[in-house]
Amino acid sequence: MTTSTRVAPDAPARPAPPARSFRRGAGRVPYLLLLPCLVVIAALLLWPLGQVVVMSLYDLDSVRQVRGQRPWPFAGLANYREILTDPFFHTVLRNTVLFAVANVVLTMVLGTLVGLLLHRLGRRMASFVGGCVLLAWATPALTGTITWKWIFDDTNGLVTWLFNALPDGLSSALFGRSDWTGYGWFNAPLSFFSILTLVIVWHSFPFIAVSVLAGLKSLPGELLEAARVDGAGPWRSFWSITFPLLRPVFGILVVLSTIWDFKVFTQQYVLAGGTQDRPTFMLSIYSYATAFSPPPKYGLGATIAVVLTAILLIVTGVYVRSLLKQEEL
Template identity: 35%
Template sequence: MYAVDTPPRTSDPAPQPAPKKVNRVRRRSQREARTAWLLSLPTLLILAGLLAYPLYRMILLSFQNMRLRELITGLTPPWAGFDQYTKALTDSVFWGVVARTAVFTVVSVTISVLLGLGVALLMRRVHSKVRLFMMIAMMFVWALPALVAAQAFRWITDSDFGILNYLIDKIPGVDFANHSWFVNPWEGWAVITTLVVWAGIPFLAISLSAGLTQVPKELLEAATVDGASAWQSLRSITLPILKPLLTIVTTLSVIWNFGLFTQNWALRDGHPEPVYQTLATYSYTQAFGQSRYSYGSAISVITVLLMLGVMAFYIRQMFKIGEVD
């Protein structure tokens, strides 16, 4: 018998899904998308009423010249075009406020994130009961209204009866009796920054502590066996895993701190001096303190435009994390 060479068998082509099954899956996806939009509609309508309409009115007002007379009589304010924006963008005082707000945001967010990360790392190393106590204490700080916290700091730094002056004055050779912390802008901003950082650490620490639970212990143990130091493990293992969460909490902190209003407003008793003005307080002072409503609206619109880039970056990061998940 002679061997007959048989050609090698080629693999069968992958079976194609039936057209009916594809159509059924497509219809189900469309139905789920419609259901999602339908369930979200009440929330979208509420957001449109609470946010979109006031924003539209603010933008419209910034192109008008609303004065006290129009506010009282209800007459339509005269159209001013871009006059309010030109006035703001050519005003050195306005750009000084922008620079001051930006510097404060960078400094306060940097300190907050670093301290929050440090507290989160500490929470992963202490005993579980100590960790629980730390979380409860930080939750109380987080739940404290900003106005109440600002009032407490105002009492602490009071020039006549403040506990801070009393304690510093006890240091030999130091005279801090009746010291005013807000005469010097550097000291005043140090108090404001301390208050903002103190109030922001609970959110950062608790969020980052939860993120640290996702770092595999096996990787850290293997790095330790290989001779890596704690700093090397943090830099090469922990921080890369925490990067998405760090990006989100940092962006949120930038958004919150850039809109600083309550802390410096309360600490200065509702009359912040020019060196303590931020964009939020400056627009409010111009609109309601000096009855320049359209000018204050223009400043608010510029503030929103400055924040759009940060908000777009935050939304982009959220979508990227969602795609990974």
């Protein structure tokens, strides 16, 4: 026996499902909106980077070869073997890593302390101090470096004048000399890297301070107030509440600082007065000097640039992966 179901004549009609083609078109809209940005990134970043990678695989030692007819003399991985087996490259890599680590630590510590100070100040005083701090960050790298180079000038610099103003006995007892006129502050590697670190930290910490301040403004005040009621001091509150909540912010700032400090070029080039001071070389200026100083070696210079990019990608990948793991936990 079969049964049949009847639909009441006044039952509302079921709406027809949307067309499959319309749903497919809607799914492509975000990619179409991102397409102009991807084209710009490819034209301004990926294409030049690809050209550098290609040049690192060829033996190019003159402008005539670079601008001449193809094919270029293919070298394969010979440039990479030459660079990685060069003892001077290992010295430059050591200088770069130590300099970057020291600058990242100092920049993060000073920027965090200034951010905490701005958070505790009143609105007017915080605006005034924050504006003064941002002047250093807003100053172009070239302008700021020239100013610092004048400050450490061996004849008319402010630092030379201050040391000459010390009593001769005190200066001789502390530093072993009483006359500082003509002293080359940028000649010894230790003093050079100390001044370069001062310049980089001075120019970089305002960004860290403002970023930390923005993160502190987003924290719930109830947690800090509860910790204060429970008797936790500023140090305990920072490490138990503030730092865990702002860990993603600190992670991004560490990544950015690492990238910036590994790529330092303008400040070192200006302070050193060019590419003659090889004991103070780092990867960026080493790549530039190899590619453009006579005799030019464009293939080796491109190889050093690729190695530097690979190091930065590895460092960034490690930080991003650690942040993602923390977010999952």
